[in-house]
Amino acid sequence: MSAHESMEHAEHAEHASGENKKIALLIAVIALCLALSETLGKGAQTETIAKNVEASNLWAFFQAKSIRRTVVQTAAEQVKLSLPNDDAAKAAAQKQIDEWQKTAARYRSEPETGEGTEQLAERAKRAEEERELATAKYHHFELASAAFQIGIVLASATIITGMIALAWISGLLTLTGIAITLFGVFAPHALHLSL
Secondary structure, eight states: OOHHHHHHHHHHHHHHHHHHHHHHHHHHHHHHHHHHHHHHHHHHHHHHHHHHHHHHHHHHHHHHHHHHHHHHHHHHHHHHHHSEEEEEEEEHHHHHHHHHHHHHHHHHHOOOTSSSHHHHHHHHHHHHHHHHHHHHHHHHHHHHHHHHHHHHHHHHHHHOOOOOOHHHHHHHHHHHHHHHHHHHHHHHTOOOOOO
């Protein structure tokens, strides 16, 4: 090998080493984006589960209150149908009917505790909306994570193959992943994604 060929080989190796450093930096940036997207995704997934449990619990409480209200209303109606003729007994029965009706009304609406069926239904619907929001975020973060993972693979393949086009595709996937992550954070219902 001549001195000229050695110099060309050294220059080529130095150029390849510089390119590899750039690709390694690209991989590091993509890995950082992946870590952020995965962290956001896990948080959204946890919130989805928590809000689903909350909504289920509230609907169960709603059903229990509805059943109690129905039982009390039925008892009041039953006593109304069989009111005694005796004035004292009639007054006592009416007093009990009034109590049951107050209880039934309280089971329907109890704003001070938020535990009437109207309030429970409202809270359960709000929890369902929050669950849907968290689910939408989760789908965005999962899709972004996939883009970042593919980007890392393509950037790694660039080092092995020397095909710079793979690095460009990797960079585009990274930008796409960043955009999808931002949609997940700021506008999760703007894109309709589901996995």
